[in-house]
Amino acid sequence: MAEKGIELTYLIDPAVPSVIRGDRTRLHQILLNLLSNAVKFTEEGEVALRVRVASSPATPGRTHELHFSVRDTGIGIPEGERDRLFESFSQVDASKSREHGGTGLGLSISQQLTEAMGGEMWVESAVGEGSTFHFTIEAEEAEDGDQTDENGVATGSSSAMQGVQVLIVAPNDTTRALLRQQTETWGMEAIVFASGDEALQQLDADRPHEVALIDEHLPQMSGHALATQLRERASGTELPVVLLGAGPAATPDPTAPTSRLHKPIKQSSLHDTLTALLTGRENAGSGQDGDRSGPDSPSRRVLLAEDDAVNRTMTTQLLEKMGHEVHTASDGAEALAAVRDRAYDAILMDVQMPELDGLEATRRLRNKMPSEEQPYVVALTASVTEDDRRRCLEAGMDAFLSKPTRKDELAEALDLGTAPDEARTAAPPPEDRSAPDA
Template sequence: NLLGNAVKFTEKGEISATVSTSGPPRGSHELEEIMFAVKDTGIGISKEHMGRLFLSFSQADPSTTRKYGGTGLGLVISKNLAERMGGRIWAESEPGKGSVFYFTIKARASPGLLPASPEDMLPEPLAEFDGQGKPDLRILLAEDNAVNQMVALRMLERLGYRADTAVNGQEVLEALQNRSYDIVLMDVQMPEMDGLEAARRIRSSKSGQPYIIAMTAHAMKGDREVCMEAGMNDYVSKPVRMEELRAAIMRSLKNRI
């Protein structure tokens, strides 16, 4: 949740996550305090809103719900989880410069655990799969949740594809005006304009008609039919599994033939 918020509210700059302890493990039977910190250079939070940041159904600024989505409930859940693990959560922030969210937990070291040496650490990220041999598909991913967006992008990379992104239906329509896409992976629930309305507008327009794959956490009877009636071509349920995503993309290729 903290990483997702950092990505969501940071349009430029950087995000970092660090983990530290007060010292080397004292033994497998003793509890150690572990501190996590998520730092961003995002929009920041004013002092007047910091006091209610971890209250139920509260968000620092009501306007952020309209622009970014969400209710702030994730921070309440994060607070409860940290406290259940013997820790606490707090934040430091400055409007326009960014925020740092900290939380601690108590845990025991695994038996035989040894500190990592510099030689054990990767000096640089592993090279990404370049997708050679894959069809040249232009994909647009519409997903407002930052973590879900990152997961979907990683899945697509592992399948050999790249994708542009949008965080609401209005951005989808704007993207389609500027570029032709073969596939739109469309989250159904998004702020400002949801996926269903975006699909209806795409189908009623005279512009290019992409293959639209609905992505939804709803698993209620009739949800698939609602998506199809809105003009979508396919449907995958959340959390999206790679095999389901691969199968949906393959079905889109058959549709092109």
């Protein structure tokens, strides 16, 4: 999404239960399909996910109706084609599908999964303005969800945040709303601006803020430039700053406490980063989300070959949080070109990709590279059956993981990639968690 300049944002209303009981795999497939389609058919602007409570029971802990919506600023869908979207094997106009790098299929499966969870799915759209896909599910609130204290403050929040004035500067409306909502839930006082110029012109110098959340890419000036000016105005004070970025990190100011979070921003990462900066904990400015792998999980150079932009972004963030160096490719041909340029410890290879799929790319890799330079190849596939496993192994892959990819399985696969050959051979096949490819 960063390469297309699209902002991916989300907003979860405070009334939504923190923990629910439901079918995680089905919900993940629905959201992944809708977000993937939104990214494919959007060239600029944003893709925004919102979750709210449609209806709640009178008795706490019972079933809620949750309303999800995925809004994009893409090409939109003509009125005459909307009725066919949820039909099996149907799609929007084929020429538009080719132009935007995807077919938009999978909506029929998503609708079926939604109905299986007690809900429904529908779409609103305007040509040239974008589309919003809505769906509802029924979910029971779990008893161990986050609670609030007698003052209405989330118990998971840090005392270091109470009453702290936080400056928020972000050009995207949904991002500003999310950051305001979350920080105020933790007892902070949010001051919000859409640009650096606006912040510099309107900030009250007599009420200095104690921490700042700043988007790296602002109109007129960068987030780093704004942070520098804010510190100069405050007589050089070491203002703690959290920079929010979607792409590679720029060089931070080494003289002041600065951290960085990848967008979309995870609530837990934001909470931990703010707590670290406000309490002065060491390594607060590590530049990542604070979920690094330990000494038993050394850093790897990983090539991720994945054609789906949402999957690519999510897996990249997961790998980076584990401490790995990640390079990406959008199809098998790009993966082979990347391998020619540099050596990789492991390749995560999506099996189904356009132009050149993962199986054929692995065959060519095995045939052309010297054995001592061969990387460890892990297949990524949405359907894990014995036939799938056999085809992957016959193509020369060392292991495979089913989608959605789980952190523990990913870590285990990468650790196995540097283990002795006999340990690889003895590894048991992964759990069969096959599901429809949405």
